[in-house]
Amino acid sequence: xxxxxxxxxxxxxxxxxxxxxxxxxxxxxxxxxxxxxxxxxxxxxxxxxxxxxxxxxxxxxxxxxxxxxxxxxxxxxxxxxxxxxxxxxxxxxxxxxxxxxxxxxxxxxxxxxxxxxxxxxxxxxxxxxxxxxxxxxxxxxxxxxxxxxxxxxxxxxxxxxxxxxxxxxxxxxxxxxxxxxxxxxxxxxxxxxxxxxxxxxxxxxxxxxx
Amino acid sequence: xxxxxxxxxxxxxxxxxxxxxxxxxxxxxxxxxxxxxxxxxxxxxxxxxxxxxxxxxxxxxxxxxxxxxxxxxxxxxxxxxxxxxxxxxxxxxxxxxxxxxxxxxxxxxxxxxxxxxxxxxxxxxxxxxxxxxxxxxxxxxxxxxxxxxxxxxxxxxxxxxxxxxxxxxxxxxxxxxxxxxxxxxxxxxxxxxxxxxxxxxxxxxxxxxx
Numbered sequence: 001x002x003x004x005x006x007x008x009x010x011x012x013x014x015x016x017x018x019x020x021x022x023x024x025x026x027x028x029x030x031x032x033x034x035x036x037x038x039x040x041x042x043x044x045x046x047x048x049x050x051x052x053x054x055x056x057x058x059x060x061x062x063x064x065x066x067x068x069x070x071x072x073x074x075x076x077x078x079x080x081x082x083x084x085x086x087x088x089x090x091x092x093x094x095x096x097x098x099x100x101x102x103x104x105x106x107x108x109x110x111x112x113x114x115x116x117x118x119x120x121x122x123x124x125x126x127x128x129x130x131x132x133x134x135x136x137x138x139x140x141x142x143x144x145x146x147x148x149x150x151x152x153x154x155x156x157x158x159x160x161x162x163x164x165x166x167x168x169x170x171x172x173x174x175x176x177x178x179x180x181x182x183x184x185x186x187x188x189x190x191x192x193x194x195x196x197x198x199x200x201x202x203x204x205x206x207x208x209x210x
Numbered sequence: 211x212x213x214x215x216x217x218x219x220x221x222x223x224x225x226x227x228x229x230x231x232x233x234x235x236x237x238x239x240x241x242x243x244x245x246x247x248x249x250x251x252x253x254x255x256x257x258x259x260x261x262x263x264x265x266x267x268x269x270x271x272x273x274x275x276x277x278x279x280x281x282x283x284x285x286x287x288x289x290x291x292x293x294x295x296x297x298x299x300x301x302x303x304x305x306x307x308x309x310x311x312x313x314x315x316x317x318x319x320x321x322x323x324x325x326x327x328x329x330x331x332x333x334x335x336x337x338x339x340x341x342x343x344x345x346x347x348x349x350x351x352x353x354x355x356x357x358x359x360x361x362x363x364x365x366x367x368x369x370x371x372x373x374x375x376x377x378x379x380x381x382x383x384x385x386x387x388x389x390x391x392x393x394x395x396x397x398x399x400x401x402x403x404x405x406x407x408x409x410x411x412x413x414x415x416x417x418x419x420x
Contacts, residue, residue, distance in 0.1 A: 007260065016233035016393060019260075023226035023366065026258020034259035043263045048236020049244035050217065050229075051263040053253045122394065155394035156233065183226060184332065184365035184406045186398070196394045 003096070003170065004033045005066040009044040009052055010084060012074030017101035018052070020160035021068055024167060027179050031171060037061045039083050047073050058087040066166075067095045070159070071102030071122065078107055079132070085111045097166055098150050101159030105152040109133040117147040122155030123196045124203045141197040143188060154194060161188045213306070213380065214243045215276040219254040219262055220294065222284030227311035228262070230370035231278050234377060237389050241381060247271045249293050257283050268297040276376075277305045280369070281312030281332060288317055289342070295321045307376055308360050311369030315362040319343040327357040332365030333406045334413045351407040353398060364404060371398045 005025050007018055025032045038044045038054035045051045056062065069088070078084050088111045092098040100108050102122040108114050109132035120142040121129030130138045139145055144153035144162035146169070153162035164187050168176035180187040215235050217228055235242045248254045248264035255261045266272065279298070288294050298321045302308040310318050312332040318324050319342035330352040331339030340348045349355050354363035354372035356379070363372035374397050378386035390397040 014233070015229050015236055019225050019229035019233075022258055022260060023224070023229075026225055026256070036260050046236070048232055050232060050246050051265075053261040053263055055261075124392070155392075157393050157395040181406070181409065182334070182365075183367050185367040186405065188396070195396065196391070199391065 002031060002033060003065040004035060004062060005068060006035050006037045006061060006064040007068045007070070008084070008088070009036060009038045009054060009070070010074050010078050010081075011045055012047040012072050012077075013044070013070045014072030014102060014156060015046045015048045015050065016156050017070030017072060017104065017159055018068065020157060021099065021101065021163035023183060024160060024163040024179050027182050028167065028171065028175065032066075035062065039081070058083060061087075061091070063094075064091060065096045067092055067098040069098070069100045069104040069107060071100070071104040071106070075103040075106055075128070079110050088113065092150070095149065097170075099159075099162060099166060100152045101162070102153070102155045103128055105129045106132050108150065108152070109136050114150055114152070117150055118145050119147060119150065119152040120145045120154050121152065123199045124155070124201065126201050140200055141194045142192060143194045144191050146191065154196060160185065165189070165191065212241060212243060213275040214245060214272060215278060216245050216247045216271060216274040217278045217280070218294070218298070219246060219248045219264060219280070220284050220288050220291075221255050222257040222282050222287075223254070223280045224282030224312060224366060225256045225258045225260065226366045227280030227282060227314065227369055228278065230367065231309065231311065231373035233393060234370060234373040234389050237392050238377065238381065238385065242276075245272065249291070268293060271297075271301070273304075274301060275306045277302055277308040279308070279310045279314040279317060281310070281314040281316070285313040285316055285338070289320050298323065302360070305359065307380075309369075309372060309376060310362045311372070312363070312365045313338055315339045316342050318360065318362070319346050324360055324362070327360055328355050329357060329360065329362040330355045330364050331362065333409045334365070334411065336411050350410055351404045352402060353404045354401050356401065364406060370395065375399070375401065
């Protein structure tokens with residue numbers, strides 16, 4: 001059965017948060033239809049520079065079986081954006097699976113969607129997510145956490161491993177393994193194997209360029 | 211010194227071929243300026259679905275220190291596209307480093323730019339690249355090959371490892387390691403460690419969805 005996956009983008013989203021998972025779902029061909037949604041239709045600029053075209057806005061987005069919410073520096077502004085929070089509150093509970101990558105879980109937590117559930121976020125800025133709700137069972141050491149309808153991953157690259165785990169749940173192990181092999185990706189299959197927990201809240205280490 | 215990186219996109223490019231490397235260069239902040247170039251300005255549709263906005267076309271693309279050429283199913287049409295081949299012939303020899311991912315090396319080889327050099331390509335469709343020129347020293351077992359001005363990588367995910375190696379060459383080991391840590395990416399640092407050589411030309415295994 002074909003699934004429709006909506007990637008919810010906003011200005012200054014982190015490129016690989018979105019495109020790691022979208023690559024893996026994208027190679028499934030006819031099994032998944034990917035649509036891009038943002039508050040306004042048109043180009044959405046990533047923190048890295050390139051802009052992705054949103055085909056739908058919050059008023060005309062189609063029904064979604066799967067939702068993907070990336071993180072990124074743009075998260076900080078979106079935590080105060082009622083239009084996005086309201087869209088997620090309306091749509092995520094109707095989805096089969098809503099996935100977040102990196103600080104995307106901060107937004108889901110702010111919307112109250114993770115209350116009572118286990119969840120994770122990226123390691124260097126973990127407190128950004130965990131400070132959004134005390135009712136979430138935050139897991140500091142996890143590559144991703146599958147809580148059923150909500151699957152949250154740690155930073156950037158962890159989203160790709162999470163996506164393959166979700167593909168395995170939906171379409172079976174062979175499909176996930178074929179997607180990984182086709183993309184020459186060495187899938188980290190253990191959700192609890194998190195080498196980056198050593199950097200918990202060490203955001204200073206993230207200062208690279210400017 | 212700031213570098214300008216031009217990502218050359220075309221219809222049906224493979225998302226992660228472009229966005230794995232662009233993520234790594236993107237987190238370098240002020241050290242790298244990323245621009246997106248295509249034969250026509252405007253949306254360029256990936257094989258996975260989402261469209262990226264090209265800000266420049268071949269007539270007004272700025273000078274480029276670095277070039278990134280992704281692969282993907284769209285490669286097949288581009289091998290016959292003189293506009294792209296001519297643009298690469300004009301610009302790649304002026305670049306400091308031109309990188310390809312996956313079947314992107316087939317296009318570089320068709321343009322004659324890899325003649326006399328070692329190079330690689332994705333494993334399942336290796337013959338697509340190797341059939342473009344007998345004057346290239348094709349390496350069947352390599353995650354990526356650094357031939358100086360031209361750095362070619364194997365399939366999809368290998369491009370991310372290649373990008374970190376190029377970042378290391380340009381900006382130093384600490385910068386590359388910080389980029390990997392920031393993106394929670396487990397960098398495969400050995401260019402010759404290629405677990406996907408086992409799938410050489412086994413393209414049938416790539417049939418997943420449709």
